[in-house]
Amino acid sequence: MVKTSYKKSNPAILIIFGGTGDLSKRKIIPALYNLFLEDRLPDKFAIIGTSRGKLTDEKYRTVLLNGINEFSRRGKAQKEDWAKFSANITYESADIKDPVSYKKFASNIEALKSEWKVDASLLYYCAVSPDLFCTIAENISQSKIENNKDTTRIIIEKPFGRDLESAKSLNKKLLTIFDEKQIYRIDHYLGKEVVQNIMAFRFANAIMEPLWNRNHIEHVQISVTEQIGVEDRGNYFDNAGILRDMIQNHLLQLLCIIAMEPPINFNADLVRDRKVEVLKAMRKIVPGMIDTIAVRGQYGPGWVEGKEVPGYREEKDVNPASNTETYAAMKFYVDNWRWQGVPFYLRTGKRLFKSASHITIQFKEVPHNMFNNQERNIPKQNRLIISIQPDMAISFQLESKTPGLEMTLNTVDMIFDYAGKTRVDAPEAYETLLLDVISGDQTLFMRADQVEIAWEVIMPVLDYWENTKMANFPNYPADSWGPENAEALIAKDGYHWFNLPDTK
Known part of the structure; x- marks a missing residue:
C-alpha cells in the first residue's frame, strides 16, 4: 500500500443498492479498492452490498474480486491487499422495495458504530435502475434508517429523469427526504x-x-x-x-x-x-x-x-x-x-x-x-x-x-x-x-x-x-x-x- 499525507475523512459506511450489478463490479468496487491501496479511505470503513440474491459474505467477495481483477487499472489484486480490503465487505440479501428489509441495514449500522465507538458518515449508493431511486429514498425515510443531515449522503447515478418534468419530480421527492447538500448526482465525466x-x-x-x-x-x-x-x-x-x-x-x-x-x-x-x-x-x-x-x-x-x-x-x-x-x-x-x-x-x-x-x-x-x-x-x-x-x-x-x-x-x-x-x-x-x-x-x-x-x-x-x-x-x-x-x-x-x- 502507498502511504500518503492525505488528511483522512471520518469513518464511513457505504451501502450499495445493486451491490451485485455491473456498475458495482466494473466501477465502484475497483475504485474503492484503488483508493484503499493509496491509503485514501478512512481508517475505519465498511462496505455493505445488497441485492435480492442469496450470497454469503465470502461468495460476494469472490464476485467482487473477479471484477477487480478484470477492470481495475492496477490489474489483478495482490492476495495480502485484497484480504485487508475485503475484511471490510459484507453482504445483505434484501428486497429494496420492502421497507422492512431496511431494518437489516439499521442493525448493521448500529453494530459498526458500537464496535468503532465513533460516529460515522453513512453513504447510500443507488447503483440500480433509475425507476428505483425514489423507492430507495422513500424506504430510507419510512424505515427510519439513519438520515443525519450532516453525515448522511445519497449517491444518484444518471440518468436523472428522462425529461424535464420527471427530473423535477425526482428532485422534489428527494428534497423532501434529504437536503441538497446530502444529494450527490454523479456525472462520471x-x-x-x-x-x-x-x-x-x-x-x-x-x-x-x-x-x-x-x-x-x-x-x-x-x-x-x-x-x-x-x-x-x-x-x-x-x-x-x-x-x-x-x-x-x-x-x-x-x-x-x-x-x-x-x-x-x-x-x-x-x-x-x-x-x-x-x-x-x-x-x-x-x-x-x-x-x-x-x-x-x-x-x-x-x-x-x-x-x-x-x-x-x-x-x-x-x-x-x-x-x-x-x-x-x-x-x-x-x-x-x-x-x-x-x-x-x-x-x-x-x-x-x-x-x-x-x-x-x-x-x-x-x-x-x-x-x-x-x-x-x-x-x-x-x-x-x-x-x-x-x-x-x-x-x-x-x-x-x-x-x-x-x-x-x-x-x-x-x-x-x-x-x-x-x-x-x-x-x-x-x-x-x-x-x-x-x-x-x-x-x-x-x-x-x-x-x-x-x-x-x-x-x-x-x-x-x-x-x-x-x-x-x-x-x-x-x-x-x-x-x-x-x-x-x-x-x-x-x-x-x-x-x-x-x-x-
Missing part, C-alpha cells in the same frame, strides 16, 4: 482527470484569460465518439437515445466548464453557480429552428476492424422500426458578453470510426497575413486541443518557421501529455468522485437547478425528434463519422469537424 484540469488550465494561468473570449476564439467543438454499438443496453438505449444519454449531461457539462466565468474561489456552490449561469445564458431553441441547429442519425450495418456488425435496428432488444437516434450533432450559442456570437458545436454517436473524447478550441485567424500567399506559407489558425480519451493530453497548435533557407511555416504542437510527463498514475473518474463523496465535497456533482436547466435546454429538440419520425433511418454506416448532414451542419458556417490524428 466530471471526475475525469483532464476534465478537472480544464479549470486549472484556465484559471491558474494568467496567459489564458485574455484569450478566452469572443475576441480571440472563433468556435468550440466538443466531440464524444464511440466505436461500439449499444451492446447489451438495447432495451435502455432504445427508450433513451443519444441526446438523453450523452448530450443532456456529459457534453453540456463539458460546455459549462469551457464557458463558465471564474468563481471567486473553489467552493462547491460557487463553482456550480457559474455553471448554472452558462446554462441560463444559452440561446433558447424554438421549434422552427431545430432542423438548422440539430442533426440526428442512426447507424446501419457495416464492418468494424474486419468484423461484420449489425445495424441498430438489428441489435438485441431494439425495435426493428426504431426512431431512436444513435448520433446527434448540435450547435449552441451562449448569449453573454464573453461568448456572444461564438458557436459551440457538440457531436456524439455510436458505431463511429473511432472512440475518442476531445474538445477543440479554434482561435481566429491572424488579423493580417504578412506572409506570401503560397499555400504552404499561409498561417493556419491556432487550436487548443483537450484530449480526454483514449489518450489524456492538452496540446496547443502554433505556427513556426521550418528550419531552412526559406520562410516556410509549419504547425507545431506544444503538448502536455499525461502518459509521458506525469509520474502519478491518473485515477479513474469513479475514484475521484467516490473520494469526494466520502469527504463531503460536492464540487464535481450536479445540483438540482443545474440538472433541470440542462433538461430545459434540450427539451425542444427532444420533443421534436420524438414526435417526428425519420424516414431515412439508418442514415450512416457503421465505421463512419456519422450522417452527411452532420458535416453540412458545421460546413455551412465555414468550418469542419476536427478529428484526432490517425483517423479517417
